[in-house]
Amino acid sequence: MKPSEVLLAEPRGFCAGVDRAIEIVERALAKFGAPIYVRHEIVHNTYVVNDLKAKGAIFIEALADVPPGATLVFSAHGVPKSVEREAEQRGFRVFDATCPLVSKVHVEVAKLHREGYEFIMIGHKGHPEVEGTMGQLDSGIHLVEDVADVARIQPAQTDKLAVVTQTTLSVDDAADITAAVKARFPHVREPKQQDICYATQNRQDAVKLMSKAVDVVIVVGSPTSSNSNRLREVALKLGTDAYMVDSAEELRAEWIEGKTRIGLTAGASAPDILVQQVIERLRALGALSVRKLDGVEETIKFPLPKGLKLDDAGESSLGHLS
Template sequence: MSVNLPQEVVLAQPRGFCAGVDRAIEIVERALIKFGAPIYVRHEIVHNTYVVNDLKAKGAIFVDTLEGIPEGSIVIFSAHGVSRALQQEAVERGLKVYDATCPLVTKVHVEVAKLAREGYEFIMIGHAGHPEVEGTMGQLEGGIYLVQDLSDVNKIQPRQTEKLALVTQTTLSVDDAREITAAIRARFPAVREPKQQDICYATQNRQDAVKLLTRQVQMVIVVGSQTSSNSNRLLELAKRMGTPAYMVDSASELQDAWFKGMARIGLTAGASAPEILVQQVIERIKQISGVTVRTMDGVTEDMRFPLPKGLKLEGDAEPERSALHVRAQDAQP
């Protein structure tokens, strides 16, 4: 084997699907089995091209608005959550809704509603235009101020500062959120912070794994779609750690030139990327060089969220477990 080509692939642990993503996909699959196509899904159920195309092939129709969906149709809200206005619109249009919002996003919505009744205004750390941010800010008519970076902190002009609470998008960079939170706290010492941070366990676990991974490898590949916030944060983190890094939606996007002089390659996947894509990337690297593959030590996630009522199948059988649902810890490189 040439010393200029990869000799080992090191797999991050954990990587890939989280419980919220797995639940959202299962909701769509169960609805298709129970009710038949078409099933309408408002926005991409999760931000991954492979997942969306797989569900389209099974009969899911993805829409950006509820306009044009026939009355009585089944519509599924994506894992990112939606505004109260959209929920009300679905009711007015006579649609049957199954809500695939990640329970950790719902937790933020519940906290916003509870504190709003107590007179609180809110600062939200997140990315403008991301559907999760739009859904959370849409829980209230005003009273939520969006902060995307440190420069935004001084622009906040709340009506009062005695009752001010902080929430965050669940898929942010843990380090960035910590820095922005410190700046908000410095300007508003009385700001109320969540008892437990809003950034989800899976986002933090994958970022922690990448920090460890970069110490063991010369380059990192992140499997994920460009629209995936948590995948982009993994890419940024690897680069911030001083390691060359690339993000690919599929193995076909790999470029041979990336691997020259890189003996040890790190491989991870965003929380919306299925394990099958990781395995396809490994096979493509093996075509370039006969690498060995090992999985680094790390957290094994076993969290599972309950499904909405009304999706029980005959005999309570689960849908056929496609390659979408293979867990990272069960994969055999």
């Protein structure tokens, strides 16, 4: 039995923060010329990173690898205060591509810290966004990755305790961990608005809706992409087979063998060109039609940093792929 229909989740792919981050690098290249240095992958997608490398971006982890006087871009995930200070001391021209929704968390941490709060951060150890948020303070942020971790942490005081989360978590997992935090620390302060970003929420909601109507879900995204991994997990938790691919070449015919309806989505850092290539691969494997599901229309746009205005001729090109 060959697949007869591909259902496209809506929304899927690039979010406003990713669009903005990529455009910052492309505009910096157009205005200042190559090379432009980027601390960490600008977003977690192999295709995007390789495309920007080809245009003259150099991705680094240590600022010691950036020559004096160079232009430096901070990735969409944000950076610790120590990195900001080092970049200033080294005299780089800096453009901050941190997603504004991540910056919102940083601002909240700084504000509540001044009021004497300690923090519980729900997130994945080692993820650059978590390192960036925890690095806003020298101490006083306790990381929990799961419900079991909540019992282990020992804040210095519990009168003023606030919870923050990584923006790309599973909405359901974050809710479970938050509930455990509230059970142990009943007076913990929660964000006025949840930290998990609108795009993460929307894409997970779309997968939940789609999973009920398909036999298997394919997620387009890189292995390092937190939000892409969460999309696959959402489908699996609903009992639907799910796989993640970084490119169409990784799609295996046996995954869709005997499946009639294929669900297709993409993480917030995956460009639409990769989705189209996966569709072509699915057509080659027998899919007869493609249908886009109804879903939330995202209209959010984030402003660019000052100093990156271009003439129309210098507009970014990669954004057109989304």
